[in-house]
Amino acid sequence: MSYHFDWSVLWTFRGALLQGAALTLLLSLAGLAGAVFLGAIAGAVSTAQARLPRLAAASYVETARNVPLLVHIYFWYLGLSSLRLPAFWCASLALMVYCGAFVAEIVRAGIQSVPAGQAAAAQALGLTRQQTLVKIVYPQALRIIAPSLAGVFSQLIKDSSLASVVSVGELTFQAGEIEGVTFRTFEAYIGITLVYLVIVTAVTRGTILLLRGRAPSFLEPS
Amino acid sequence: MRRGFFGGLAVALVLFALAVPAHADALANIKSRGKLLAGVKYDTPPFGFVDSANQLGGFDIDLVREIAKSIGVSVDFVKVTSPTRIPLLVAGNVDLVAASMTNTPERAQVIDFSITYYTGAQRLVVPVGSPIHGPKDLDGKIVAVQQGTTLERNLAQVAPGAKALPFRDYNSAWLALREHRADALTGSADILRGFIKNAPGFTLVGERFSVEPFGMGVRKGETALRQVIDDTLRRLWKSGRYQELYRKWFGVDPEIPIASAG
Numbered sequence: 071m072s073y074h075f076d077w078s079v080l081w082t083f084r085g086a087l088l089q090g091a092a093l094t095l096l097l098s099l100a101g102l103a104g105a106v107f108l109g110a111i112a113g114a115v116s117t118a119q120a121r122l123p124r125l126a127a128a129s130y131v132e133t134a135r136n137v138p139l140l141v142h143i144y145f146w147y148l149g150l151s152s153l154r155l156p157a158f159w160c161a162s163l164a165l166m167v168y169c170g171a172f173v174a175e176i177v178r179a180g181i182q183s184v185p186a187g188q189a190a191a192a193q194a195l196g197l198t199r200q201q202t203l204v205k206i207v208y209p210q211a212l213r214i215i216a217p218s219l220a221g222v223f224s225q226l227i228k229d230s231s232l233a234s235v236v237s238v239g240e241l242t243f244q245a246g247e248i249e250g251v252t253f254r255t256f257e258a259y260i261g262i263t264l265v266y267l268v269i270v271t272a273v274t275r276g277t278i279l280l281l282r283g284r285a286p287s288f289l290e291p292s
Numbered sequence: 293m294r295r296g297f298f299g300g301l302a303v304a305l306v307l308f309a310l311a312v313p314a315h316a317d318a319l320a321n322i323k324s325r326g327k328l329l330a331g332v333k334y335d336t337p338p339f340g341f342v343d344s345a346n347q348l349g350g351f352d353i354d355l356v357r358e359i360a361k362s363i364g365v366s367v368d369f370v371k372v373t374s375p376t377r378i379p380l381l382v383a384g385n386v387d388l389v390a391a392s393m394t395n396t397p398e399r400a401q402v403i404d405f406s407i408t409y410y411t412g413a414q415r416l417v418v419p420v421g422s423p424i425h426g427p428k429d430l431d432g433k434i435v436a437v438q439q440g441t442t443l444e445r446n447l448a449q450v451a452p453g454a455k456a457l458p459f460r461d462y463n464s465a466w467l468a469l470r471e472h473r474a475d476a477l478t479g480s481a482d483i484l485r486g487f488i489k490n491a492p493g494f495t496l497v498g499e500r501f502s503v504e505p506f507g508m509g510v511r512k513g514e515t516a517l518r519q520v521i522d523d524t525l526r527r528l529w530k531s532g533r534y535q536e537l538y539r540k541w542f543g544v545d546p547e548i549p550i551a552s553a554g
Contacts, residue, residue: 151471235464237457243439246375246460250440253402255379 079254080261083244090244091265097162097230097240098269102223104166109173114203116178127174134171139229142168147236161233169226176222180215181207216281220274227270241265318387319363319516328365330356331372331386335463337486338541339392351541352390355409355508355525358533359388362524373461375440378403381509388510388517392480394442395507404514405507406521409534411548412480413500414446417469419493424476426498430454436465436474446502447478462487469494480504482542526551 080087116127134142142164146155155163184207192202234243245258252258322328332352333340340350348369360367370386377391381403394412395405416435418424424433431453437443439458447456457474459465466487469477477484481500488494510517528534529551538546 147473148467148471151473154472157473235460237459237468243458246439247458249379250375250444251398253378253382253399255382 075257076252076254077257079248079252079257083248083252086244086248087241087261087265089239090241090262091269093158093238093240094227094230094266095269097158097165097233097238098227098273100159100162101165101169101226101230104162105169105173105222105226108166108170110177112170112174113177113181116174117181127178131171131174134167135175137168139164139168140232140235143232143236157233157236157238160236161230161238165226165229169222169229172222172225173219176215176218177211180211180218183214184210212281216278219281220277223277224270224274227273228266231266317516318511318514319520322363322365322387322517326365328356328360328363328367328388329370329386330360330367331370331377331380331389331391332356333373333391333462334371335373335461336392336483337489338482340390341486351410351537352392354537354541355528355534356388356390358528359521359524362520362527374438375460378509381511384511388508388521390508392483392506393509394504396442399509402512403509404512404518405509406518407525407550408505408507409525409550410506412482412504412506414443414478414502414504415481415484415496415500416498417477417479417484417488417494418475418497419469419472420495422475422497424497427451427454427501430476433475434473436468436477438462438465438479442502442504443478443480450501 112127112130115123116131118124118127143161146153146160146163147157188206188210189202192206193199197205230240231242233240234246237243241262245262248258248261249255332348332350334342334348336350338350339352340348342348353369356367356369370380372380372386372389372391374391374393377389377393378399380386381389389403392412393399395408399405416424416427416430423429427447427450430447430451433454434457435447435451435454436457436459437447439460444456444458447454457465457468459468462479462483465474465477465479468474470491477487481496484496488496508521510521525534528537529549534550535546538544
């Protein structure tokens with residue numbers, strides 16, 4: 071193969087890579103926060119006893135997740151261009167709405183998978199409906215959904231790379247810039263692959279640790 | 293478990309080494325394949341674009357067809373964009389690239405260029421009535437541009453106070469201007485003319501602030517293929533066919549000859 075690797079470009083452009091990583095993290099954090107907020111509410115609402123809130127939550131989930139994320143981004147950036155939202159927020163909002171739908175589904179499934187006996191026992195002990203939900207059902211649901219949530223979070227971080235199409239200077243965009251100047255395609259993209267790997271692994275392990283209160287099973291000594 | 297792992301790794305490495313092709317002659321490959329793989333733009337009028345009837349056409353496309361005719365093979369067009377044209381050529385996905393590509397010293401270190409077949413100029417497109425009349429008025433303004441092009445660098449040199457907004461392809465940059473995400477769009481004058489043809493609210497402004505010699509690209513060392521391209525281009529110029537194509541796509545006669553008359 072006549073291609074000679076030149077890894078020094080990653081060092082020369084370390085500033086751009088750091089900038090990209092910072093923006094990826096910021097974008098992912100904003101998206102995560104919004105998605106968790108939206109998804110928790112929508113997920114909880116979809117387990118309501120009244121029919122209208124359930125329908126509302128279901129239509130949000132179906133619409134949001136059946137539209138490609140790229141279309142979401144263009145919707146905020148070009149469709150609603152009259153709002154003049156900065157590209158970063160267009161991408162963040164798109165991520166929030168899109169991933170929020172997935173979180174909603176996971177939350178709904180989690181809540182519904184907590185054994186009915188738990189709620190029944192709580193009510194028998196005299197807890198109000200609200201106390202039952204907040205102190206008994208939701209904490210157990212959280213532990214159940216921890217792995218699925220970690221999955222959605224890892225997907226969100228990877229999906230943040232789409233923000234590069236609206237010129238947000240995150241990792242994938244920076245790789246494009248580096249490659250445009252140096253023509254070192256392999257080095258640029260392998261470089262950001264490694265950074266994405268580190269970020270995603272850290273976030274997924276962290277999420278499971280946080281929500282389950284203990285390390286995931288594959289880290290425990292056998 | 294360990295032995296199995298290393299055995300598998302060894303097999304994978306051997307397969308990988310076998311899969312990597314030995315240095316080959318692109319022209320010979322094209323002839324034996326019976327097909328020329330050409331990387332062209334699909335979104336850059338009038339060089340390479342898909343029109344409203346979903347037909348691919350353009351100045352680059354017509355020239356590539358002539359080259360394929362010289363070699364005596366058919367041609368398969370592969371869509372490229374400014375960021376992907378050189379990587380795809382180097383990786384072997386295409387044999388040549390005719391994608392409104394400027395011949396620069398940095399690029400010439402990575403690939404080989406044909407003779408210059410078009411000389412372009414970089415200019416600006418702004419909405420009608422904009423206070424921007426040229427590159428001097430760009431301080432603090434947002435300028436949409438395509439990523440991975442000489443246009444980005446020229447803009448930084450000529451208007452350091454401008455804020456560049458790079459996009460992956462020309463169309464996105466043009467859309468950004470249309471939706472007032474940017475104050476101006478910079479690009480090659482003839483390409484910009486192609487965009488504003490159907491958009492009456494926009495106009496070309498300013499004097500040219502760079503000279504862009506376009507060349508077709510081949511992989512480094514593919515001298516035989518490059519020779520065929522150069523000979524074809526020169527022949528087209530002498531026979532008048534080049535001028536015919538130029539008039540067809542740019543509406544004017546070419547000012548700069550691409551070959552000597554003799």
